Amino acid sequence: MSSEALQTEVVVESLAERVAKLQTTLDTTSEGNDSAFRLNALGVEQNTQSVIDFNDWVEWSSHW
Amino acid sequence: MASSHRTLIVLQPTTFCNIDCQYCYLPHRGQTTKMTLDVVRRVATEVLSSDLLEEPFNFLWHLGEPLAIGQDFYEEAFAEIARINEQYQRKYILSYQTNATLLNEKWIKLIQKYDVKIGLSLDGPAFIHDRLRITRNKRGTHGDVMRGVRLLQKNAIPFSVIAVLTDYTLDYPDEFFQFYFDNHIDHVAYNIDEIEGSHTVTTFSNDNVVQRYKGFLHRLLELIEQQQGAIVVREVVSNLNLLTQTNHSPYNTTNRPLRILNVHYNGNITTFTPELVSASSEKYHNFIMGNILEDTLADLLNNSVFQQTHREIEEGIALCKQTCAYWDYCGGGSPASKFFEHGRFDVAETTTCRIHKKATIDVLVDYVEAKTRRTLPMLQSTTETLRN
Numbered sequence: 343m344s345s346e347a348l349q350t351e352v353v354v355e356s357l358a359e360r361v362a363k364l365q366t367t368l369d370t371t372s373e374g375n376d377s378a379f380r381l382n383a384l385g386v387e388q389n390t391q392s393v394i395d396f397n398d399w400v401e402w403s404s405h406w
Numbered sequence: 407m408a409s410s411h412r413t414l415i416v417l418q419p420t421t422f423c424n425i426d427c428q429y430c431y432l433p434h435r436g437q438t439t440k441m442t443l444d445v446v447r448r449v450a451t452e453v454l455s456s457d458l459l460e461e462p463f464n465f466l467w468h469l470g471e472p473l474a475i476g477q478d479f480y481e482e483a484f485a486e487i488a489r490i491n492e493q494y495q496r497k498y499i500l501s502y503q504t505n506a507t508l509l510n511e512k513w514i515k516l517i518q519k520y521d522v523k524i525g526l527s528l529d530g531p532a533f534i535h536d537r538l539r540i541t542r543n544k545r546g547t548h549g550d551v552m553r554g555v556r557l558l559q560k561n562a563i564p565f566s567v568i569a570v571l572t573d574y575t576l577d578y579p580d581e582f583f584q585f586y587f588d589n590h591i592d593h594v595a596y597n598i599d600e601i602e603g604s605h606t607v608t609t610f611s612n613d614n615v616v617q618r619y620k621g622f623l624h625r626l627l628e629l630i631e632q633q634q635g636a637i638v639v640r641e642v643v644s645n646l647n648l649l650t651q652t653n654h655s656p657y658n659t660t661n662r663p664l665r666i667l668n669v670h671y672n673g674n675i676t677t678f679t680p681e682l683v684s685a686s687s688e689k690y691h692n693f694i695m696g697n698i699l700e701d702t703l704a705d706l707l708n709n710s711v712f713q714q715t716h717r718e719i720e721e722g723i724a725l726c727k728q729t730c731a732y733w734d735y736c737g738g739g740s741p742a743s744k745f746f747e748h749g750r751f752d753v754a755e756t757t758t759c760r761i762h763k764k765a766t767i768d769v770l771v772d773y774v775e776a777k778t779r780r781t782l783p784m785l786q787s788t789t790e791t792l793r794n
Contacts, residue, residue: 356731357731357732357767357771358731358734360771360775361649361734361771364649364650364771364774364775364778365649365650365652367778368650368774368778378778379774379777379778379780381646381650381774382634382635383630383631383634383635384627384630384631384635384642384643384646385630385635385636385637385638385639385642385643386635386642386643386646386647386650
């Protein structure tokens with residue numbers, strides 16, 4: 343096998359492109375794949391029982 | 407653009423603080439000043455009657471230790487706000503941002519009576535916290551804070567925690583996480599020790615600190631995932647929400663007029679980010695944009711200090727939008743960081759940007775990309791991705 347065939351293609355993706363791809367991937371994984379990684383494992387979509395509004399809390403404490 | 411967030415009314419009941427954190431940005435922490443009820447009445451009347459501010463409101467008592475001035479002041483202040491609101495019927499909540507060292511049963515009763523939301527400051531385990539969150543006698547405050555934490559927990563009062571990270575903390579992600587997990591503290595936010603106000607240095611200026619921070623956050627993500635999101639970390643959740651929302655517009659309340667109204671103990675008012683209350687600046691007249699005992703919110707918008715500050719902040723936002731790949735997840739950065747690092751607002755990147763926003767987004771994208779590749783092999787790309 344030639345060294346050219348072994349060469350990995352290197353593509354520089356922008357952050358926006360990576361995020362767009364991530365959004366698509368996460369949408370796909372949410373469609374019925376039980377073993378798929380889900381963002382709630384990182385705490386997203388939790389806190390629904392708390393009286394503290396998380397978004398509000400983010401605003402008032404984000405820099406001090 | 408309308409925001410789903412509450413308009414924040416930050417009230418400084420006193421400049422005094424009973425402890426002496428080494429990274430604190432607030433000046434005059436040794437002075438026993440106190441807000442008068444006249445100021446409270448004027449703020450409440452102006453805010454609750456105003457059509458310039460978006461409802462609901464969050465009256466947050468901070469910018470000094472709010473529990474340092476006793477319960478009687480708040481009994482009267484909260485009653486006055488409620489009485490004034492009988493006429494206007496606006497929605498609002500009350501909040502304390504406290505160091506928690508003065509909490510006792512009397513405070514608990516007041517907090518329960520008025521359903522006051524609690525944010526407290528706790529930097530992690532004692533060996534981290536007690537390095538910098540100390541009394542004037544140089545004694546660590548971790549034990550006192552944890553006594554307050556236990557009181558809140560015993561009374562089933564929910565609270566969130568803000569931790570300040572220094573570069574020292576970056577070596578201890580496991581200990582940092584485990585402390586909150588073991589103590590059933592499940593809402594944690596962290597800030598970095600920024601250059602702000604009277605705090606003129608940051609430990610996040612060292613050469614390798616970005617990589618160390620990224621390592622810290624990556625490990626924190628592993629630990630959070632191992633416990634299936636048992637601890638909600640603001641920097642993780644808020645940024646993941648932004649990253650996974652399509653068609654959102656970035657919105658940053660700290661750089662928009664009248665999304666935050668800051669009221670000094672003596673009635674002086676300013677808007678934008680609350681750290682401006684601590685600023686000393688001849689050029690910007692210490693950011694005093696009026697006094698609530700004499701001026702209305704409409705007057706504030708016509709104030710020359712406001713107009714100059716607003717104009718420069720807008721120039722800074724435009725520069726961010728023009729030059730920063732992270733714009734969609736930020737909305738223009740913190741005006742306070744721009745001012746305290748550069749002495750002006752019409753600039754873009756700051757240390758806080760590099761760490762708290764950009765490096766955080768980088769780690770989150772890397773982490774979730776790696777996770778989704780592992781769980782969805784059919785989508786795995788053969789291309790090697792390099793960050794721009």
